[in-house]
Amino acid sequence: MYPSEFMAETKHGAASAAESRRVAEEAREAEWKAPSFLKQIFLGNLRLDLIHPYPEPPPERPEFREFMGRLERFLVDEVDPDAIDREGKIPPGVVQRLAELGAFGMKIPKEYGGLGFTQREYGEAMKLITSRDANLVVLLSAHQSIGVPQPLKTFGTPEQKKKYLPRLAKGEISAFALTEPQVGSDPSSLATTAVRTPEGDYVLSGEKLWCTNGTVASLFVVMARHPDTKKISAFIVEKAFPGVEIATRCHFMGLKAIENGVIRLHDVRVPKENLLWGEGKGLKLALITLNTGRLTLPASCAVVGKRCVEIARTWAAERVQWGEPVGRHDAIAQLLAEMAATTFAMEAVTDLASAMADMGDRDIRLEAAVAKMWNSEEGWKLVDRTMQIRGGRGYETADSLRSRGEPPIPVERMMRDFRINLIFEGSSEIMRLFIAREAVDRHLAVAGAFADPKAPRAKRWAALPRMAAHYGWWYPSRWAGWGRWPRFSDFGPLAGEVRWVDRATRRLARTLFHLMLVHGPKLEKRQALLFRAVDIGADLFAMSATLSRAAALRRGGVPEAGRAAELARVFCRTIRRRIGEHFRAIRSNDDVAKYATAMRVLDGEHVWLERGMAPLVVEETGAEAPRAARR
Numbered sequence: 301m302y303p304s305e306f307m308a309e310t311k312h313g314a315a316s317a318a319e320s321r322r323v324a325e326e327a328r329e330a331e332w333k334a335p336s337f338l339k340q341i342f343l344g345n346l347r348l349d350l351i352h353p354y355p356e357p358p359p360e361r362p363e364f365r366e367f368m369g370r371l372e373r374f375l376v377d378e379v380d381p382d383a384i385d386r387e388g389k390i391p392p393g394v395v396q397r398l399a400e401l402g403a404f405g406m407k408i409p410k411e412y413g414g415l416g417f418t419q420r421e422y423g424e425a426m427k428l429i430t431s432r433d434a435n436l437v438v439l440l441s442a443h444q445s446i447g448v449p450q451p452l453k454t455f456g457t458p459e460q461k462k463k464y465l466p467r468l469a470k471g472e473i474s475a476f477a478l479t480e481p482q483v484g485s486d487p488s489s490l491a492t493t494a495v496r497t498p499e500g501d502y503v504l505s506g507e508k509l510w511c512t513n514g515t516v517a518s519l520f521v522v523m524a525r526h527p528d529t530k531k532i533s534a535f536i537v538e539k540a541f542p543g544v545e546i547a548t549r550c551h552f553m554g555l556k557a558i559e560n561g562v563i564r565l566h567d568v569r570v571p572k573e574n575l576l577w578g579e580g581k582g583l584k585l586a587l588i589t590l591n592t593g594r595l596t597l598p599a600s601c602a603v604v605g606k607r608c609v610e611i612a613r614t615w616a617a618e619r620v621q622w623g624e625p626v627g628r629h630d631a632i633a634q635l636l637a638e639m640a641a642t643t644f645a646m647e648a649v650t651d652l653a654s655a656m657a658d659m660g661d662r663d664i665r666l667e668a669a670v671a672k673m674w675n676s677e678e679g680w681k682l683v684d685r686t687m688q689i690r691g692g693r694g695y696e697t698a699d700s701l702r703s704r705g706e707p708p709i710p711v712e713r714m715m716r717d718f719r720i721n722l723i724f725e726g727s728s729e730i731m732r733l734f735i736a737r738e739a740v741d742r743h744l745a746v747a748g749a750f751a752d753p754k755a756p757r758a759k760r761w762a763a764l765p766r767m768a769a770h771y772g773w774w775y776p777s778r779w780a781g782w783g784r785w786p787r788f789s790d791f792g793p794l795a796g797e798v799r800w801v802d803r804a805t806r807r808l809a810r811t812l813f814h815l816m817l818v819h820g821p822k823l824e825k826r827q828a829l830l831f832r833a834v835d836i837g838a839d840l841f842a843m844s845a846t847l848s849r850a851a852a853l854r855r856g857g858v859p860e861a862g863r864a865a866e867l868a869r870v871f872c873r874t875i876r877r878r879i880g881e882h883f884r885a886i887r888s889n890d891d892v893a894k895y896a897t898a899m900r901v902l903d904g905e906h907v908w909l910e911r912g913m914a915p916l917v918v919e920e921t922g923a924e925a926p927r928a929a930r931r
């Protein structure tokens with residue numbers, strides 16, 4: 301395996317697949333200047349010192365507490381989530397009040413008129429907002445987790461910051477525009493162009509899809525490609541610039557009130573002062589912005605988990621069927637225990653990642669990606685289980701429940717609003733690809749040239765001494781570490797779980813190495829195998845965060861410490877089984893056979909299965925769309 305071939309192949313021509321990989325590799329931050337807990341996990345080192353002791357939240361600043369009080373009163377008194385969902389619109393008065401509260405400037409430094417919150421404080425505020433309405437979170441997050449303020453803060457010139465940050469802090473809404481009709485997860489075919497004028501300005505042309513806040517924003521970060529160099533740059537574009545057209549508002553399964561739209565740029569002249577960071581650095585900027593930008597989403601997911609536990613607990617205790625509350629029937633009880641344990645873990649993961657971002661002395665790009673992927677996937681299961689436990693009432697809308705005189709518990713809306721979390725801000729698959737690339741990075745650096753069949757023979761042989769020096773020490777030490785008693789005894793009754801994590805970490809590193817030996821460069825095509833290794837790494841991170849959080853509560857003598865330890869233990873036991881299954885499936889699986897079947901499905905050889913249905917799409921003229929199934 302070698303870096304240039306890591307990202308996925310497409311069937312549509314080697315050139316475009318190679319181009320996708322080249323663009324991804326170019327945008328990748330190749331250097332690891334600060335230590336990374338997860339990177340070390342994949343190398344077989346449990347660097348607990350990077351996450352343990354679990355970072356205590358700093359004492360709450362009085363001004364932050366005061367803000368949270370005002371925010372909560374506003375959410376309770378002035379936000380009607382059912383009406384927002386029903387009408388598909390956040391009332392302008394609510395947006396205005398958010399601006400007055402300073403919510404559009406939470407992450408903007410005080411010197412520019414913002415509230416200057418830390419990542420953790422911002423996360424706390426977003427959690428509180430999530431507990432009331434997901435549309436508001438998406439509005440604020442698209443604005444300041446990925447919209448103009450974040451890249452401007454990190455990469456803007458002093459002049460750019462002075463010009464735009466105060467406007468953004470006051471409540472001007474911003475948006476992030478990367479996606480295009482042909483550009484989803486893969487930015488390599490970005491078609492929006494940025495042509496340099498003789499004066500050094502740029503003329504932007506193209507169409508952006510699904511731009512959240514796009515229909516109400518006055519400022520955009522737009523990604524566009526220079527036709528001469530083919531590189532991608534990021535620009536601040538004002539809606540007021542001639543040629544910016546807000547074409548359509550898009551509507552979705554959930555998040556009914558987000559202002560998401562198609563933006564067209566018709567020869568929009570953008571002054572050179574609005575280029576962010578530098579020509580050709582747009583994708584790197586987007587990736588770095590997302591390192592912390594994507595931490596909002598897992599924080600929101602953790603709160604959805606808490607809400608699910610609350611709903612499931614209450615209903616399972618209250619609803620009596622077959623002579624007992626449903627929560628006392630074993631099948632539902634099992635769900636409840638896992639839901640509570642997972643929620644404790646989700647909060648441990650997100651708070652840890654946010655605290656690490658604030659520390660600033662460690663590299664959190666893998667932790668942020670895992671937090672996003674892991675919390676969104678676990679959160680989705682929690683929502684699904686909550687719906688199961690609520691039974692028919694879970695599927696019924698809040699308005700309908702209310703009209704029948706029952707409490708309007710919006711599980712149906714939660715489910716609709718939640719699902720997108722596994723798709724946007726880096727889909728689960730793209731997160732796994734990104735993590736897998738970094739998981740094998742050290743091996744690529746040491747042995748990449750040797751395994752690269754396209755590398756010149758001399759270069760391949762020259763890699764041998766380096767490999768011998770590295771693996772001669774590294775590999776035996778992945779077997780020899782001590783992961784048994786009395787190590788980690790400061791974790792008290794949970795020390796055994798930490799020892800298990802330590803042993804599994806070394807096993808994961810050995811497994812990755814074996815996979816590379818067996819599959820060589822072809823491993824990049826075996827996503828199912830690689831993704832199992834990624835999932836083991838993600839689960840080990842979640843276990844470590846959970847155990848460290850439980851230990852911190854015990855150390856702090858908080859009254860719930862014993863209960864927290866109980867949840868941590870249930871969580872670890874469940875995840876240990878899951879990790880065991882992943883290891884087993886890496887050794888023995890049907891991946892190759894399934895891939896072959898999938899190719900036959902793609903080639904239409906199983907279209908026979910689709911017979912007997914009315915057409916999926918009926919064209920507007922009333923004519924039936926062509927039906928492959930009738931072939």
Ligand SMILES: Cc1cc2nc3c(=O)[nH]c(=O)nc-3n(C[C@H](O)[C@H](O)[C@H](O)COP(=O)(O)OP(=O)(O)OC[C@H]3O[C@@H](n4cnc5c(N)ncnc54)[C@H](O)[C@@H]3O)c2cc1C
Pocket residue numbers: 307308309442475476477478479483484485486509510511512513552555560720723724725726727728729730733827
């Ligand atoms: C409600 C909503 C809000 C959005 N907001 C914004 C926004 O503000 N700004 C913006 O720029 N974009 C936004 N997007 C776009 C969003 O980021 C994309 O939907 C996302 O990047 C995925 O792209 P896609 O939907 O085109 O899926 P595709 O890239 O077409 O992928 C389809 C499926 O294939 C998988 N896949 C793709 N490549 C691979 C691979 N190499 N290996 C394995 N699996 C793969 C994907 O994970 C996915 O499951 C938004 C989308 C929605 C629905």
